[in-house]
Amino acid sequence: MDLPDISVDTGGGRRPRRSSFVQPSVIPGFGLTFGFTLAWLCLIVLLPLSALFLRATGMSWHDFLEVGFSTRALRAYQLSFGASLAAGAVNTVSGLIIAWVLVRYSFPGKRLIGALVDLPFALPTAVAGIALTALYAQNGWIGGLIAPLGVKIAFTRAGVVIALIFIGLPFVVRSVEPVLADVGADVEEAAATLGATPLQTFRRVILPAIGPALLTGFALAFARGVGEYGSVIFIAGNMPYRSEIAPLLIVTQLEQFDYAGATAIASVMLVAAFVVLLFVNLLQRWTRKRGVA
């Protein structure tokens, strides 16, 4: 590992750069790494995305609105974003609890549980989809149990949420875990010696410290959910207007060789996802300013 050069500014030597674009820093390599970052993002992220928009501009504004904002598409967006938000929210709570258990306690099988958490990362999403469908279908283990209660999960919107919870779980656990470990048991003990109840300790001491990490985990789980395709299509039932997710609608368009239609829907999704992630990022910055220094 290269150690950064430590240069002492004696006043006579290098003057701080005139541009206010970046603060002068003793850590070298900003130009190089920043250049790489921009080039890489352009090549890997921006170029394909602009190709997408370019494609979409091939159609007239009217056609674009017609396809991109058709009732069917709107319903699909609603489901995709709604289910992702719901799954992200559920994962935020359960992921926090799991991270808590993994960080705060030691018990036999801890490593095993740690590995289990990551499994949704590694599993081909189709496998997850098939497994979940088998489990939640009317004749499945869980589906069979709840069917008499009149609750259906597989082939409904609830099924979509279940699938997204499954694939999004690791994001929250892995984002929160290191930050929670950093909070330290002594800080909780300190709060207790000062008379705080466990709830007060959680709300006033722990939550502000891990808030940004929790938001990161939520954003990642949400983003993954919006883009998820493989696991959802098996369990969703894919009924237009009811349980059809936006990525599936895009694939449907592609199968009909309607590339322009697919790109129109994709563009709308992209912009919406970007707006949501930007919002989460701003929220994060805000909590960080108020919260963890």
Added chain:
Amino acid sequence: MSLKLANIAKRFGAFTALHDINLRARPGEFLALLGPSGSGKTTLLRIIAGLEFPERGTVYYEGEDITQLSVAERRIGFVFQQYALFKHMTVAENVGFGLSVRPRRERPPRREIKARAQELLDLVQLGDLGRRLPAQLSGGQRQRVALARALAVDPKLLLLDEPFGALDAKVRKELRHWLREFHDRVGLTSIFVTHDQEEALEVADRVVVMSNGAIEQIGTPAEVYDNPVNAFVFDFVGESNCVPVVAADGRATFRGTPVAVDTAGLRGAGDLYFRPHAARIGSEGEAGLPATVALVRPREGRARVEAEIAGLADVIELDVAPDTAPAVGATVTIVPTRARLFPAREPDEAAA
């Protein structure tokens, strides 16, 4: 305020951390729990605070049994080794935390909490830093914030876990004096844990020397330094030299040479202990410990002589006036002027 511990015992699995601790802290006293790591001193402190619970025994606070009370109910001030400040709160918010988490009926209004926090920050001489975050403070300042925070709930008893452990030598020394003076001014009863005997001797009214989960001796700094009850205390509190001797008929001899010491009726193998300043270099022909000078170092108005005795692993250290320091390599006779004799320690015990 009075604190009494009766027959406190604690185990962690197969490891006995504390056995049968009996201790009483007098009102207004500054007590040091001194011992090597693993001696159980921190466990004892945490039991007093309610962060740990004893297997057996009772903790009395103001004559009341508080053994089963939770840490929050005890309202005992505790300063953590790494300070455990709330990183996301300002210094003033940290200090006011204890008041702000009180049940609504007892909670003072916000303005009052602020005023109290400011008052405490003034008390620890950090009055201007209330709006900073803990990360923007130096180690010594954080220590004092932790102290102010612990005092905000008006504890009668203040516990400090290795309060100077994480500070550099100079700050440590300053803070030591400051804390002692602070304790007297505020009029608390304080107990602090340390492994540094110099710290304990300098700050505390009484020192509780612990090892292996038991109390070896309780006494004023002068008592534990000048009249250690056993070899462990002699060795752990202050610098010491140890020479194996044989005692018989009220006389102790080292390889046939008599050594002046009160044998206190001890017979057989014994260890002769003396401090570096309690020995001198004998004149020609005087009876003493034959040694070869290995090193002479200047030391604050004295010269520290390190001498080797043939066949002994540990060097003998003694302090002499600089102008009488022998030359390196010279053969000298060391005459302990004030020594103590203890029964020889078992080899494995001595190694521990």
